[in-house]
Amino acid sequence: MIKPTGYSILVVDDEDIMRNGLCEPLTALGFDVRGAASAEEALKLLDEREAHIVITDLRLPGMTGMQLLSRVLEKKPATAMLVMTAYGSVETAVDAMKKGAFDYITKPFSFDEIQIMIEKMSEKLDLVIENEKLKTELKGKYRLSNIIGKSKKMQAMYELIEKVSSSAATVIIYGESGTGKELTASAIHYSGQRVNKPYIKLNCAALPESLLESELFGYEKGAFTGALARKAGKFESAEGGTIFLDEIGDIVPEIQVKLLRVLQEKEFMRVGGVTPVRVDVRIICATNANLVEKVKAGKFREDLYYRLNVIPIYIPSLRERKEDIPLLINHFIAKFNSENNKKFKKVSDEVLKLFFNYDWPGNIRQLENTMERIIVLNDDDLVTKDMITPDLMAEFNTVSAAGANPGGFIKTPGQASDFYQSRSFNAPAAVVDDGTAKNNTGSSQQAVSGVNALNIAPLAPLEEVERAHIARALKILDWNLSKTARSLKIDRKTLYLKIEKYKIEKEVY
Numbered sequence: 001m002i003k004p005t006g007y008s009i010l011v012v013d014d015e016d017i018m019r020n021g022l023c024e025p026l027t028a029l030g031f032d033v034r035g036a037a038s039a040e041e042a043l044k045l046l047d048e049r050e051a052h053i054v055i056t057d058l059r060l061p062g063m064t065g066m067q068l069l070s071r072v073l074e075k076k077p078a079t080a081m082l083v084m085t086a087y088g089s090v091e092t093a094v095d096a097m098k099k100g101a102f103d104y105i106t107k108p109f110s111f112d113e114i115q116i117m118i119e120k121m122s123e124k125l126d127l128v129i130e131n132e133k134l135k136t137e138l139k140g141k142y143r144l145s146n147i148i149g150k151s152k153k154m155q156a157m158y159e160l161i162e163k164v165s166s167s168a169a170t171v172i173i174y175g176e177s178g179t180g181k182e183l184t185a186s187a188i189h190y191s192g193q194r195v196n197k198p199y200i201k202l203n204c205a206a207l208p209e210s211l212l213e214s215e216l217f218g219y220e221k222g223a224f225t226g227a228l229a230r231k232a233g234k235f236e237s238a239e240g241g242t243i244f245l246d247e248i249g250d251i252v253p254e255i256q257v258k259l260l261r262v263l264q265e266k267e268f269m270r271v272g273g274v275t276p277v278r279v280d281v282r283i284i285c286a287t288n289a290n291l292v293e294k295v296k297a298g299k300f301r302e303d304l305y306y307r308l309n310v311i312p313i314y315i316p317s318l319r320e321r322k323e324d325i326p327l328l329i330n331h332f333i334a335k336f337n338s339e340n341n342k343k344f345k346k347v348s349d350e351v352l353k354l355f356f357n358y359d360w361p362g363n364i365r366q367l368e369n370t371m372e373r374i375i376v377l378n379d380d381d382l383v384t385k386d387m388i389t390p391d392l393m394a395e396f397n398t399v400s401a402a403g404a405n406p407g408g409f410i411k412t413p414g415q416a417s418d419f420y421q422s423r424s425f426n427a428p429a430a431v432v433d434d435g436t437a438k439n440n441t442g443s444s445q446q447a448v449s450g451v452n453a454l455n456i457a458p459l460a461p462l463e464e465v466e467r468a469h470i471a472r473a474l475k476i477l478d479w480n481l482s483k484t485a486r487s488l489k490i491d492r493k494t495l496y497l498k499i500e501k502y503k504i505e506k507e508v509y
C-alpha cells in the first residue's frame with residue numbers, strides 16, 4: 001500500500017463504477033481525491049482548485065480525454081496526467097504521451113497497478129518541485145542584488161548590466177583578478193531572458209589547446225583515438241542559453257578563428273566533423289588581460305576583438321571603490337557568520353582604517369578570504385587588530401605604503417571609458433616600477449594618474465603577494481591541500497601547481 005503524498009488527484013471517468021472504484025479506495029488511503037464524470041466538469045473542478053495528478057479516461061462524452069489533456073497541460077504544464085485506455089487503443093495512448101501525458105494504463109487494471117503509477121507520478125512531481133527550488137535558489141544566488149557595492153562606479157555598472165541582460169548581445173567583462181567578473185557574468189545570465197536555458201561556463205586558460213577545441217565544439221566519433229562516440233561540446237550544451245568563456249585572452253589563434261566563425265555565422269564544426277552545427281548561444285566572456293595590448297602584440301585577432309568587444313563592461317578594482325569596503329565587510333560578516341555559526345557584528349575602527357589604507361591587489365576575493373579567515377579562526381563579536389595575523393599585517397604595512405595608488409598602472413588608449421580612465425588591467429608590462437620610485441606615505445597619491453606618475457613606492461609584485469598568501473594559508477591549515485584549496489577558492493590542482501611554481505616548502509613556513 002502506498003502512503004498518501006501531499007499531491008491532490010482528480011479522476012475523470014463517465015462510468016460511475018470505474019470512477020468510484022478509484023476515488024473510494026484512494027480516499028480511504030488518505031489521498032486528497034476528487035472525481036468528475038466529464039472533461040467539462042473536470043475543468044470546472046480544476047478552476048476551483050488545482051490537482052497535481054489527473055487520471056482520465058480517453059473516451060468521454062462531449063470533450064474527449066485528449067482535448068482535456070491539452071487544456072490542462074496548456075494551463076499547468078507540470079500536471080502529471082495518466083490516461084486510461086481500453087484494450088486495443090494503445091495508439092491513441094501513445095499519442096497522448098506525445099502530447100505530454102506522463103503514462104497510460106490499459107483497462108482493466110488492478111488497484112495495485114494504479115498505486116504504482118501514482119507513486120511514479122509523485123516521484124516525478126517531487127523532481128519538478130526540487131528543480132524549481134534549485135532554479136529559484138540559483139536565480140536568487142546570482143541576482144544582481146548579490147553584487148555588493150554602492151559606489152558610483154558600481155551603480156553605473158548595475159545600470160549597464162540591467163540593460164545588457166535583456167539583450168542577446170555579446171558581452172566582454174574586463175577586470176583585475178578577484179573583482180567579480182564571474183559573478184557579473186552569472187548575474188547577466190540569471191537576470192536575462194535566457195534564465196531558464198542552460199548557463200555553461202568554461203575557463204579557457206585551464207585547458208590545453210587540443211582539449212579546449214573539443215570542449216568548446218565537441219567531436220565526432222573517430223575524430224581522434226579514444227573518440228568512441230560523438231560528443232557535444234559546450235556550445236551545443238548551451239543551446240538557447242549562455243556560454244561564459246573565462247580568460248578569453250588566453251586562447252590560441254587556431255581557436256580564435258573558430259570562435260570568430262561562431263560569432264559571425266552562428267555555426268561551428270565539431271572536431272573531425274564535416275557538417276556545420278548551428279547554435280543560438282549568447283556569449284559572455286571575461287579577461288584580466290589587456291586585449292588591446294594583445295592585439296597590438298599580434299597575439300589576439302583584431303577581428304575577434306571587435307566582435308567580442310560589442311558591450312564591454314569594466315569592473316572597477318576594489319582600490320578604486322574603497323567606499324564600498326564597509327558594505328562588503330558587512331556582507332562577508334553575515335555570510336561567514338552563518339556558514340560558521342559565529343556572532344561577529346562589525347570590525348573595529350582600527351581594522352577598518354587598515355583595510356582602507358590597503359590596496360587589495362587580490363580585490364574582493366582577497367577581502368573575502370581575509371574576512372573568512374578571521375571569522376573562522378576567532379570567536380567574538382568585534383573584529384579587532386590582534387585577529388589579523390602578523391604575516392597579513394606585514395602585507396598591509398608594505399603594500400599600503402604604495403597605498404591608494406591609481407598611478408601604478410599606465411593609461412591604455414582605447415580603454416578610456418567612463419570607468420578606468422586612469423589604468424589598464426594588470427598587464428604585467430603596464431606596472432610602473434622603474435626603480436626610481438621613492439617611498440612615501442601614499443596618502444597624497446590619490447590624485448596621481450597617468451604615465452608619468454613615477455614618484456610612488458614600488459608595488460609588491462602580485463606573484464610575491466600570492467606566494468605569501470598561499471604559504472600562509474597552507475601553514476594555517478596544516479598543509480591540508482583540500483582545505484587550503486577550498487579556502488582559497490581554487491581547485492586542488494591549481495594549488496598544487498602554484499606550490500610547485502613558487503617552490504613553497506613545508507619547513508620554510
Ligand SMILES: Nc1ncnc2c1ncn2[C@@H]1O[C@H](COP(=O)(O)OP(=O)(O)OP(=O)(O)O)[C@@H](O)[C@H]1O
Nearest residue numbers: 146147148176177178179180181182183288364365
Ligand atoms: N561586488 C561583489 N559583491 C560580493 N561579492 C563579490 C563581489 N565581487 C566579487 N565577489 C566575490 O569575490 C570572489 C571573486 O569573484 P569572481 O570569481 O567573480 O572574480 P573574478 O573577477 O572572476 O576573478 P578571477 O579573475 O580571479 O577569475 C567570489 O567569491 C565572489 O562571490
Ligand SMILES: [Mg+2]
Nearest residue numbers: 181182246286
Ligand atoms: Mg573568474
